[in-house]
Amino acid sequence: MDPDGLRGDQELQRVTLRRLRLPLVLPLRSAHGEERIRDLVVVEAVDGAGRSGWGECSALARPTYTAEHAAGAWAVLRDELVPAVLAGRAVEVVGHPMALAALAGATRDLALRRRGRSLVDHVAGSLGRPRDVVPRTAVVGRGPVDDVLAAVDDEVARGVALVKLKVTPRSDDLEVVDAVRRTWPDLDLAVDGNGTLDVRSFLALTAHRLAYVEQPAPAEDLVGSADLARRGDTPIALDESITSVDALRSAAALGAGHLVNVKPARLGGTDAAVDVVLAARDLGWGAFVGGMVESGVGRAAALAVAASELLAVPADLGPSDRYLDPDITTPIVVDGAGRVVVPTGSGIGVEIDGVALDAATVDRVDLGAA
Ligand code: MG
Numbered sequence: 001m002d003p004d005g006l007r008g009d010q011e012l013q014r015v016t017l018r019r020l021r022l023p024l025v026l027p028l029r030s031a032h033g034e035e036r037i038r039d040l041v042v043v044e045a046v047d048g049a050g051r052s053g054w055g056e057c058s059a060l061a062r063p064t065y066t067a068e069h070a071a072g073a074w075a076v077l078r079d080e081l082v083p084a085v086l087a088g089r090a091v092e093v094v095g096h097p098m099a100l101a102a103l104a105g106a107t108r109d110l111a112l113r114r115r116g117r118s119l120v121d122h123v124a125g126s127l128g129r130p131r132d133v134v135p136r137t138a139v140v141g142r143g144p145v146d147d148v149l150a151a152v153d154d155e156v157a158r159g160v161a162l163v164k165l166k167v168t169p170r171s172d173d174l175e176v177v178d179a180v181r182r183t184w185p186d187l188d189l190a191v192d193g194n195g196t197l198d199v200r201s202f203l204a205l206t207a208h209r210l211a212y213v214e215q216p217a218p219a220e221d222l223v224g225s226a227d228l229a230r231r232g233d234t235p236i237a238l239d240e241s242i243t244s245v246d247a248l249r250s251a252a253a254l255g256a257g258h259l260v261n262v263k264p265a266r267l268g269g270t271d272a273a274v275d276v277v278l279a280a281r282d283l284g285w286g287a288f289v290g291g292m293v294e295s296g297v298g299r300a301a302a303l304a305v306a307a308s309e310l311l312a313v314p315a316d317l318g319p320s321d322r323y324l325d326p327d328i329t330t331p332i333v334v335d336g337a338g339r340v341v342v343p344t345g346s347g348i349g350v351e352i353d354g355v356a357l358d359a360a361t362v363d364r365v366d367l368g369a370a
Pocket of ligand 1: 192194214215239240261290
């Protein structure tokens with residue numbers, strides 16, 4: 001594997017790993033559980049002149065979304081990935097794309113900052129001229145109907161382009177979707193089943209004029225997803241299923257979906273994400289950038305991909321103050337119309353807030369070049 005940025009020729013002197021615990025502004029509730037604290041691993045790559053580049057591992061605290069989780073990523077980065085890159089050796093680890101994305105992101109950010117170049121411009125070299133602002137999808141977690149209606153009301157007032165509800169086949173989740181649709185008949189609305197939906201719940205949801213149903217069937221069940229795709233006119237977006245360009249080609253060959261949720265953090269970095277976006281375009285699939293409730297480090301990198309006009313569907317990326325208070329970077333903000341402003345500074349485009357970073361750090365290890 002040769003993820004973006006891992007070249008070993010950048011005068012890399014030191015890599016610092018930090019384990020962070022960041023309280024979330026709103027708890028994250030989905031089919032795979034609830035998180036109130038975001039447990040993140042942040043990678044700092046430092047060159048001989050003391051310049052730093054930053055990357056983030058967006059794995060969740062527990063291995064409930066994919067097989068990766070924060071403690072495992074920490075060990076793989078500390079014991080395998082960082083020593084290999086510092087020694088100029090090839091990375092010979094199977095899997096662990098979120099850990100790889102963190103290290104690749106840090107070394108990429110460092111390389112770009114050394115050249116005074118932005119990640120947005122780097123990505124635009126492959127995906128075309130970037131937009132200044134990106135329309136936003138608000139992802140609203142599961143909960144009692146009154147809580148969800150209040151959350152959607154708040155997001156609609158903020159000018160979001162689309163609202164996506166987290167769902168399971170449970171009847172109370174289906175009733176929530178029905179209540180949202182009845183309250184906002186014209187709202188652009190989608191749902192994310194995180195691989196839990198059956199035929200009955202899928203068909204019940206598609207009665208609500210949805211922009212798309214995300215990941216209805218389990219990640220590996222492309223045949224099941226293709227079966228659902230044939231049962232109605234509602235587009236299917238695949239998230240967990242699409243781990244690579246090859247997985248996207250397989251899904252397309254089976255007719256298993258229509259859209260891909262491109263998450264640079266989950267795919268192994270921004271270069272891997274760019275490859276998936278280009279493959280989706282060639283296959284006639286739509287694409288949008290998804291979020292992992294990242295800190296500003298991961299969200300800024302994802303926005304560099306989302307800025308492309310090829311990502312025509314609104315992105316699941318919001319301003320810093322919807323997730324973390326404070327964020328560990330200069331804040332990512334929205335414009336007066338609720339669109340997310342793409343950071344355009346050097347590297348990922350935002351600067352680290354050292355005070356907030358130190359306050360959130362619960363573990364740290366420094367690894368130096370031999
Ligand atoms: Mg999803």
